[in-house]
Amino acid sequence: MQVVHSLWSQPMTSCPKQERIKKQVVNLWCYALSVAYARKHNLPIRLYTDEQGKRLIGHLPYDSILPLNMPTNTPTSFWAAGKFKAYEQMQPCDVHIDGDVFLTDRRCVEAIEQNLRQPFHVFTQNEETPANCSKQFYNKIISLLNLFNISYDGIDFPCFRKAYNTGIISFGNDAFRKEYCYRYWQTIRQVTANKTLADVLHIINTAPDVVLEQQMLYETANTGVHNPNLTLLGTGTKIYKNASKMGYIHLLANAKEEEIQYIVKRVEEVNPDIYRTTQQVFEQIKA
Numbered sequence: 001m002q003v004v005h006s007l008w009s010q011p012m013t014s015c016p017k018q019e020r021i022k023k024q025v026v027n028l029w030c031y032a033l034s035v036a037y038a039r040k041h042n043l044p045i046r047l048y049t050d051e052q053g054k055r056l057i058g059h060l061p062y063d064s065i066l067p068l069n070m071p072t073n074t075p076t077s078f079w080a081a082g083k084f085k086a087y088e089q090m091q092p093c094d095v096h097i098d099g100d101v102f103l104t105d106r107r108c109v110e111a112i113e114q115n116l117r118q119p120f121h122v123f124t125q126n127e128e129t130p131a132n133c134s135k136q137f138y139n140k141i142i143s144l145l146n147l148f149n150i151s152y153d154g155i156d157f158p159c160f161r162k163a164y165n166t167g168i169i170s171f172g173n174d175a176f177r178k179e180y181c182y183r184y185w186q187t188i189r190q191v192t193a194n195k196t197l198a199d200v201l202h203i204i205n206t207a208p209d210v211v212l213e214q215q216m217l218y219e220t221a222n223t224g225v226h227n228p229n230l231t232l233l234g235t236g237t238k239i240y241k242n243a244s245k246m247g248y249i250h251l252l253a254n255a256k257e258e259e260i261q262y263i264v265k266r267v268e269e270v271n272p273d274i275y276r277t278t279q280q281v282f283e284q285i286k287a
Contacts, residue, residue: 001043001044001093001095001109001112001113001116002043002044002045002046002091002093002094002095003038003043003044003045003046003094003095003096004045004046004048004086004090004094004095004097005031005034005035005045005046005047005048005049005062005096005097005099006047006049006068006082006083006085006086006096007027007031007047007048007049007050007053007056007068007082007099008050008053008068008070008079008081008082008083008085009049009050009051009052009053010050010052010070010074010076011076011077011079012024012027013052014076021285021286022257024056024285025260025282025285025286026256026257026260027056027057027099028056028057028278028281028282028285029260029263029264029267029278029282030099030100030251030256030263031057031060031099032057032060032267032274032275032278033102033263033266033267033270034097034098034099034100034101034102034103035060035061035062035271035274036266036267036270036271036274037102037103037104037270038103039061039271040270040271041103041106041109043103043109044063045062045063046062046063046065046066046094047060047062047064047065047066048065048066048067048068048082048085048086048089049067049068049082050067050068050070053068056281057281059277059278059280059281060274060277060278061273061274066089068082068085068086069085070082070085071185073192074188074192075188075191075192075198075201075202077201077202077206077207077208078188078191078208078209078212079207079209080166080184080209080212080213081188081209083096083098083166083213084181084185084213087169087171087177087180088177088181090171090177092171092172092173092174093116093171093172094170094171095112095116095123095168095169095170096166096168096169096170097167097168098166098168098250100167100250100251100256101167101168101248101249101250102248102249102250102251103247103248104247104248104249105246105247105248107245107246107247108246108247108248111232111246112168112232115230115232116170116172118228118230119228120170120172120173120228120229120230121171121172121173121176121221121228121229122164122169122170122171122172122173122176122177122180122217122221122229122230123168123169123170123171123172123229123230123231123232124165124166124168124169124217124229124230124231125164125165125166125167125168125169125231125232125233125250126164126165126231126232126233126234126235126239127162127163127164127165127218127231127234127235127236128163128164128165128214129161129162129235129236131236131237132235132236132237132239132240133163135160137210138163138210138211138215139159139160140206141206141207141208141210141211142157142158142159142160142211142215144197144201144206144208145157145191145208145211148191148194148196148197150187150190150191150194150197151187151190152183152186152187152216153183153186155219157211157215157216158219160215161218162215162218162222162235163210163211163214163215163217163218164214164218164221164229164231165214165250166213166214166217167250168250176220176221179220180216180217180220180221183216183220184212184213184216187212187216188212191208232248233248
């Protein structure tokens with residue numbers, strides 16, 4: 001099982017100084033803990049990043065660090081764009097996990113490996129439904145995209161039904177992976193070509209990638225052509241119980257900032273060597 005991280009630094013660094021420092025600190029410690037757990041389970045782990053990202057987390061014990069060559073002028077509101085550049089380079093059955101995903105228990109690793117042994121087109125964290133997420137957030141973005149006639153392969157974005165949370169994602173089918181990535185970049189090109197929409201997205205500080213990465217993944221995967229699709233945690237409200245049972249943690253939104261002291265403490269407990277080198281980088285950021 002090959003684990004993959006990616007970090008596109010521009011959304012983190014292109015903001016006012018105090019906000020930039022806060023984001024760097026949070027990302028620094030989250031990635032450190034994510035790597036510490038991967039190493040605890042003897043998992044190989046690869047990083048795709050740019051030069052600034054390498055300066056921030058390149059000290060972590062990755063097996064390899066490969067360049068993340070982002071298209072120029074990619075809007076930073078599309079925070080998943082860096083992940084898609086990693087997706088394009090991943091090999092079949094590589095497992096991409098977000099930097100705020102922690103595989104805390106061996107049972108979680110075994111569950112992932114068991115899924116990877118089955119035939120599949122895409123393997124993700126869980127289904128998002130109106131029962132376990134805010135459909136209003138999805139529909140707000142969908143309404144804006146539809147207002148400006150943004151589509152994927154000529155298809156309008158439907159109102160929210162379901163999506164796939166991509167805290168963890170693996171592709172078992174190369175043709176599907178390419179189709180999914182193509183649709184993402186095709187949609188971004190439409191948005192960036194419309195200056196008014198691009199400005200609106202920047203002003204309202206929204207996250208269109210919950211639709212372009214997660215809902216579009218569900219819509220693409222469930223056309224009747226691309227089954228079967230697998231999830232680690234399942235669907236509905238049982239995902240939280242399943243995550244707790246197997247030792248899978250994905251910190252969302254402000255939870256990373258709220259839990260930063262716990263994260264730092266866990267890095268020190270899980271891997272003291274990673275803690276020491278990460279503390280040195282932390283001191284440089286604060287200076």
